[in-house]
Amino acid sequence: MLEIKNLHVSIEEKKIIKGLNLSINKGEVHALMGPNGSGKSTLSYVLSGKDKYEIDDGTIEYNEKNLLDLDVDERANEGLFLAFQYPMEIPGVQTSFFLKTAINSKRKYLGQSEMDALEFAKLMKLKAEELNINTEMLKRDLNVNYSGGEKKKQEILQMSMLSPKMAILDETDSGLDIDALRIVSEGVNKLRSNENSFLVITHYQRLLNYIKPDFVHIIADGRIVKSGDYSLALELEEKGYEEISKSA
């Protein structure tokens, strides 16, 4: 599904990612953990195609395509989804309208006909209920005056409606109370299947109590310094980044 080889990335001449390798197969959930400034969020932006990041070396293959050849929207429409750490507010644009536009952009890209209003409304209602989201909220402007938790739930709703092949969750757990964390995690777990993959980026092991990853990677100074299974997350919680990085 996703194959990152020897990735080197810099921003404004500053090297952030320094030779990162990561391979994610269909149906797998990978967790990427690391301290602030280790390059976690940079990786999520590079994968989704945000500009200003310079790819100095390396390759990224996604679904047998060269990911770096694709524009941001092409990557999205090819099934790559980024749940933002800080979802953007767009005043004047109703959340439900935004969702519909996103779905139909993808359908158009795939050569499918537009989803009609009724079908869309049904899907939205179903998915919102699964995530315990009041549909009244979706009548408001996108993310405007949403609480931190509402924003994150709304990201997961978008994810669930777009049903991506590869979803990247960038610190989705930050700023969530325990109830919201559970709902968000349940949303992710419902989506898990043999057909799609997740990269869950987080500081804390807490989220991984709810979303059990198949693999855990620890990133430090732009490189993956240690990989393992779920037990690595527990070990990390116990020992802290510094010690684990040292022992690596």
Place this chain on the structure above:
Amino acid sequence: MAATEQTIKQVNTLGNSDYKYGFSTELDEIRPPKGLNENIIKFISAQKDEPEWMLDWRLNAFKVFNKLPKPEWAKLNIPEIDYQDCYYYSIPKSLKDKPKSLDEIDPEIIKTYEKLGIPLKEQKMLSGIAVDAVFDSVSVATTYKKQLSDLGIVFCSISEAVKTHPDLVKKYLGSVIPVSDHSFAALNSAVFTDGSFIYIPEGVRCPVELSTYFRINAMNTGQFERTLIIADKDSYVSYLEGCTAPMRDENQLHAANVELVALDNAEIKYSTVQNWYPGDKEGKGGIYNFVTKRGACRGKNSKISWTQVETGSAITWKYPSCILQGDNSKGEFYSVAITNNMQQADTGTKMIHIGKNTSSKIISKGISAGKANNTYRGLVNILSKAKNARNFTQCDSLLIGNKCGAHTVPYIESSNSDSMVEHEATTSKINEDQLFYCQQRGLNSEDAVGLIVNGFCKEVLQHLPMEFAVEAQKLVAISLEGSVG
């Protein structure tokens, strides 16, 4: 197909070409020689078979025009206009003897309107909109005439009204915009060709949207539209105008005068979707749009509401205004002005508070992209008798790219201490993180800009009649194509 559907389809088919209405129609035309003089005015008047008082009125306006300098206040770079190098009248020959029914209209003209998504055939008019279509200098057809006249509503071309309702025309023409207001107003008064006339009788609520579609077809032709709307006591009318022109390398002149009069408890809602040809990317060609629009709330509790979406024209010079004479009268101005490439716009409003408890609201959204310049210019003037007058003004500007400009020039004059005036203004650049967010959800960069800008304009667009709001939203996105990336 319903007119709405057809309009939407029409807009959808565009996409690729930068200006979708850039075609012209091959027709034999009747045109006097170029130039502006008394003989041309007499010619126009004679072509229209006007009574003598109308001709005298025009000739007087021409005298005034010759004495007035060009208005200079706007932040616009207006090239010297050679009034002698312009045709002042053009009608397709086939319309010389005014067609009596839609079946008599030259099929080429019907085709032009179909291309524009404006069906003139009444059987297609399912959306409840009565249309008057003005092609170059003459009104082509007014649909729904019979149904409207049963209610006592007069909806016809101004040329026709001069003959059929001379008393109303004499009483109100020039009563809101005096001939001597400024030179464009005087020019229009001298050479106006056609436009709409509406009279809503006392107590009548007009059941359909009234609409006029203006089209400049002939080369080097100025269009001098004159519209007069009178809403008698306790009446209501909603009116919409749309405008397009073919793509031509030379500039074309459009100098319109629009006068509205609302008597006691009457309400007029006037919406414009202006999409005249803006010129090419280098600024060659395009329409000079010098428009004077003014409404008088003469009666108590009357209300006039202007909504405009200005996306076209090389130069837009336009200040739809309200004179709030009647006690408790209300004036509103909702505006979206988009300039891209080399376009210039200087637009805004004047709210003149004269009566007691008058209130006004101004919401202006300016969007600037490319190398364009966009200025909001507004005046809120509260006279000493306007006790308890209220105004709220909000001006937001959005910049796309770093070569464009946005300017806000609000004038506020208050001559009494009971009044309350609020002014809010913001200027922002389109946020790259917002664009990235939309693109990450699969929208291409142009759709993303369209979405964000439409959100920015929502407060204004929601005041348009439903059918046109959809068209306007697409137009907003189309006019910004190529502005990012």
